[in-house]
Amino acid sequence: MARGIYVTGIGRGDGRQVVELGLMELLSRRSDRVGVFRPLAHPSTDHILELLRVRYRIRLAPELLYGMDYEAAAALRAERGEDELVGELVDRFRAVERECETVLILGTDFAQTSIPDELALNARLANEFGALVLPVVGGARQNAETVVAEVRNAERAYSALGCNLLALVANRVPAEETAQAARLLDHAPSVPVYVVPEDPALAAPTVAEVVAETGGRVLLGDAAGLDRDVRGYVFGGAMLPRFLDALQPGSLVIAPGDRADLLIGALAAHTAGSPAIAGVVLTMGEEPNKQVMDLAARLAPGTPVILVPDLSFATAQRLAPLEGRLSATGPRKVETALGLFGLHVDVAGLIGRIELDRPQRVTPLMFEHELLERARSPRLAEIVLAEGTEERILRAADLLLRRNVCHLTLLGEPAAVRRRISDLGLSMETQLGLGGAPGIGPARARILDPADPASGLRERFAAVYAELREHKGVTLERALDSVLDVNYFGTLMVHQGLADGMVSGAVHSTAATLRPALEIIKTAPGAALVSSAFFMCLPDHVLVYGDCAINPDPDAEQLADIAIQCARTAADFGVVPRVAMLSYSTGTSGHGVNVDKVRRAAELVREARPDLPVEGPIQYDAAVEPAVAATKLPDSPVAGRATVFVFPDLNTGNNTYKAVQRTAGTLAIGPVLQGLRKPINDLSRGATVPDIVTTVAITAIQAHQREA
Helix, strand or coil: CCCEEEEECCCCCCCCCHHHHHHHHHHHHHHEEEEEEEEEEEEEEHHHHHHHHHHHCCCCCHHEEEEEEEHHHHHHHHHHHHHHHHHHHHHHHHHHCCCEEEEECCCCCHHCCCCCCCHHHHHHHHHCCCCCCEEEECCCCCCHHHHHHHHHHHHHHHCCCCCCCCCEEEEEEEEHHHHHHHHHHHHHHCCEEEEEEHHHHHHEHHHHHHHHHCEEEHHHCHHHHHEEEEEEECCCCCCCCHHHHCCCCCCEEEEEECCCCCCCCCCHHCCCCCCCCEEEECCCCCCHHHHHHHHHHHHHCCCCCECCCCCCCHHHHHHHCCCCCCCCCCCCHHHHHHHHHHHHCHEEEHHHHCCCCCCCCCCCCHHHHHHHHCCCCCCCCEEEEEECCHHHHHHHHHHHHHHHEEEEEEEEHHHHHHHHHHHHCCCCCCCCCCCCCCCCCCCCEEECCCCCCHHHHHHHHHHHHHHHHHCCCCCCCHHHHEEECCCHHHHHHHHHCCCCEECCCCCCHHHHHHHHHHHHHCCCCCCCCEEEEEEECCCCCCCEEECCCCCCCCCHHHHHHHHHHHHHHHHHHHCCCCCCECCCCCCCCCCCCHHHHHHHHHHHHHCCCCCCCEEEEEEHHHCCHHHHHHHCCCCCCCCCCEEEEEECCCCHHHHHHHHHHHHCCEEEEEEEEEEECCCCCCCCCCCCHHHHHHHHHHHHHHHHHHHH
């Protein structure tokens, strides 16, 4: 029988979607057979159900994910009684349960149903499903004492109905009341209680949601602009000077369509560096003429301008209750919610109460989740992102901060970085420039300009670099120029202990990233060279490939060093190392320069690491297929079970990893640089935002391991 976890809310506006999403993230790390089920739903408008289905790749047919819609349930209950309704829902739940190891059950939504006694119905369904219950108590705009009283009432109510409580969550508690509520609840209930504060970014609707709510037409703006959060409204009725004074970051301007002065003024203010507005809504269905719109497009082409048919007052009334929602099309809010959940909920303790065993199979999604979790522990590392104005880097930084993965330093001219953040519609202002020592959550970011004389870092780093490279003829004057390069500056930050690691390469070559690391950081004790590894995430396990990115034609000694480094990387990231030294020949069946190199490398590995299972030379099929291994190397502890694959040269390794990645649809994470004293990692210039996120997480984990 699958383990069921039933999430139910107490009152309207509980924001339990954050808890549902956080739980699903937690469960998906432990199993690739997690299901989701909502007993009663409006399937066509159930955004959280669709988000969970898409994000976590639920394999069940969509129609299995809900029991029945509210109208059908109400009719069945009225006609044949509650027992008949519950029996029908239990049957449908069992169909999902049979296919899963764990099922997250989404309780009924008070805002969408007229079914009476909803709390009692949720409790009964949870009991019939045999599920643990997690009530979420809404704490919006409540003081600590009221929140505590509501939590105690919820515990008493569900306990009285015979429910097996997993925990309780007080959600959307005002930030200033959170600490007091947590203190008061510390010893009150008999089950854990987690207090999660309100995050305005989650409640804020996006401009796209405003368009959907008003039926507006987009006159100007791009996808990034439509994804901006609306943090407040400014009504355009005043003269321009007073109107401009009212603008705040994230404001959505609502103005009559005939007020071209307010439209142009708002966009000009945005361009001039005044508060970055979310967009402009023009009312009364009056579209500005072509000259005005052409000027608007030149001033702020990415900022949305929306035309709606209603009057300004009617539009304001319609938008006043609008709140943001979690959906499959809004990744920023999803990451914010996951970061909030991870920061305020004891996920390890929760897993222990659910009693989920450690999984034997590891899917790509589980491996990625594990990377993010490990990156946060035992502290938040400080990682330098050298290319601070690059779009993909900033989008990745936004996600990393939302998930509370690490502290970040963005290199670049501050005004240019902030302008780029504003143009992309990212919401990083609360993390940028905040104080707090590295290692203290939540995550924060800072911007550093290598050329800024006020920091004194250019002169300090130049002196260090000149001393390190004096034997190569580097003078202080030359060093002052060299450290203006973001890769040199970031590497020196790591060298001097001002950061734990650096990631670069989105727009720089591998040589540009690696050269400063070799000159300044240098190789780690015992490492003869720097090499690379890729994590190849197959459907149910993870392999390590090396070296596929750095060394063109290593000799036997270098190949042995690469193998030992790859084995260490595998072990560091939870992959049990069994090393296959690859060649076109297996065992003693072949001879020649290339085969002999691999054979000698395997011997050197055995001498250096007698504890490490290694086989070589060995062909790929004999390394991965037990049937082939039984014929070619029947007594080998590695053949047919290899987890670390060491290629004889870069030509073979690079082409093989790309072939597996493209033809088998395998997720390839890397390259991860090995053999440096401190972690510096190089991105592919084609790296996607998720690639950057995982590389930064790996860099943070490497930093923790250096400390250990």
